[in-house]
Amino acid sequence: MKAIFAGLAAAVVITIAAGYGLPQIGYASEDVHSNENVRLD
Amino acid sequence: MLIKRLMALFVMLLLAGPLAAQDRAETGGAQTLEDIMARQAAQEVDDAFRRDATGDPEAAAATKDQLGSLGGVSDAEVWRALRYDSADITVSAGGRVAETLVQSSGMEWTLFREGPLATYGGWTLLGTIGALILFFILRGRIGVDGGLAGRTVLRFKFVERFAHWILAGSFIVLGLTGLAILFGRAFIVPTFGHEANAAILRFSIFVHNNVSWAFMLALVMIFVMWVWHNLPSRLDLVWFAQAGGIVGSKHPPAKKFNAGQKLIFWSCIVFGGLISVTGLSLIFPFEIPVFAWVFGVLNATGLAELFGGALPTTLTPHAEMQLAQVLHAGFAFLLMAIIIAHIYIGSVGMEGASGAMTHGEVDEAWAKQHHSIWLEEMKEKERQPNATPAE
Numbered sequence: 001m002k003a004i005f006a007g008l009a010a011a012v013v014i015t016i017a018a019g020y021g022l023p024q025i026g027y028a029s030e031d032v033h034s035n036e037n038v039r040l041d
Numbered sequence: 042m043l044i045k046r047l048m049a050l051f052v053m054l055l056l057a058g059p060l061a062a063q064d065r066a067e068t069g070g071a072q073t074l075e076d077i078m079a080r081q082a083a084q085e086v087d088d089a090f091r092r093d094a095t096g097d098p099e100a101a102a103a104t105k106d107q108l109g110s111l112g113g114v115s116d117a118e119v120w121r122a123l124r125y126d127s128a129d130i131t132v133s134a135g136g137r138v139a140e141t142l143v144q145s146s147g148m149e150w151t152l153f154r155e156g157p158l159a160t161y162g163g164w165t166l167l168g169t170i171g172a173l174i175l176f177f178i179l180r181g182r183i184g185v186d187g188g189l190a191g192r193t194v195l196r197f198k199f200v201e202r203f204a205h206w207i208l209a210g211s212f213i214v215l216g217l218t219g220l221a222i223l224f225g226r227a228f229i230v231p232t233f234g235h236e237a238n239a240a241i242l243r244f245s246i247f248v249h250n251n252v253s254w255a256f257m258l259a260l261v262m263i264f265v266m267w268v269w270h271n272l273p274s275r276l277d278l279v280w281f282a283q284a285g286g287i288v289g290s291k292h293p294p295a296k297k298f299n300a301g302q303k304l305i306f307w308s309c310i311v312f313g314g315l316i317s318v319t320g321l322s323l324i325f326p327f328e329i330p331v332f333a334w335v336f337g338v339l340n341a342t343g344l345a346e347l348f349g350g351a352l353p354t355t356l357t358p359h360a361e362m363q364l365a366q367v368l369h370a371g372f373a374f375l376l377m378a379i380i381i382a383h384i385y386i387g388s389v390g391m392e393g394a395s396g397a398m399t400h401g402e403v404d405e406a407w408a409k410q411h412h413s414i415w416l417e418e419m420k421e422k423e424r425q426p427n428a429t430p431a432e
């Protein structure tokens with residue numbers, strides 16, 4: 001059963017890491033497909 | 042009554058005529074009533090007479106003349122060029138994506154996504170579950186002949202089970218969130234309302250996009266660990282000839298993976314790989330256009346004939362995304378149906394199977410019945426010093 005919990009926990013960790021990590025390094029469509037001409041902020 | 046029938050016949054004759062060869066002089070080259078009626082009847086209309094009528098730069102009027110600033114085209118021709126995405130547009134942001142102002146296939150995609158894709162996909166899953174319930178009623182649980190031996194053998198090492206459960210856990214989450222994204226508007230909105238649907242789908246998309254990395258990583262892991270054991274062999278023919286012992290009472294010999302498990306493995310690799318590529322195309326919108334290239338290869342190899350002729354090799358960025366979404370969901374439905382069957386046979390459908398992926402051990406009698414050659418190899422290695430499990 002350890003393998004089940006370890007596998008599922010790894011999936012959760014990867015998900016969270018990807019969710020918060022990718023935008024931090026610029027892989028966010030919001031950053032890629034907009035520029036100052038169309039951004040309101 | 043007779044007049045009605047004659048009118049119907051007249052309309053049919055009109056519609057059946059060669060539309061491309063119509064004389065459109067009376068409309069000045071614009072579409073005619075026959076064109077409109079044919080389109081309403083969902084018939085193929087050659088719209089080159091409109092698509093190509095976007096002005097002639099060679100005949101451009103001088104800038105001091107009327108229409109000169111439009112480069113030799115009329116207002117109608119400018120709008121037509123916008124309609125068919127052939128106008129020379131300059132945008133300050135967004136690139137090629139923003140230059141496409143009208144994209145007809147977007148509506149075809151929407152109709153396909155909400156129609157056949159959702160309908161056939163949904164029924165594929167329900168049909169698979171129904172077929173398995175029926176199979177269980179008719180066949181019952183596949184038992185171990187002569188009962189369990191009480192002695193176990195290690196079937197999968199920790200790292201194999203670890204990768205399997207990353208893949209399984211992520212795929213189940215991907216499947217559920219993917220179904221929510223596809224069916225949310227049809228099933229969540231009527232019960233819980235638009236706001237709840239929007240909140241659920243925002244969460245689903247976040248989870249779906251990010252858990253996908255776990256799925257892709259695990260897919261690579263199982264490919265590396267198991268590809269050698271899943272190469273086709275002559276034993277697979279015997280397994281298929283005896284229906285794997287699932288139907289009937291014979292138990293064909295097998296190594297670590299039998300032919301049925303090889304089918305599951307290659308389904309995961311092939312469909313999972315295609316889902317991953319199309320999914321990456323969706324996660325990074327407009328960054329990974331693959332279909333223009335794929336269609337070019339299909340055209341060059343002649344395989345495009347299978348799809349009814351040459352495929353377009355110039356696609357708008359939007360069309361690339363729409364194709365990616367449709368194929369992503371289509372392959373996902375297929376893989377979900379296969380995995381539902383896999384879950385069935387690995388749990389309630391077969392006695393003694395689940396231990397292989399939970400604690401890693403299986404009963405020797407089960408192993409002898411389903412993987413007799415692998416069991417012999419394992420016993421042989423046990424007799425040798427420095428033996429390693431499940432290899």
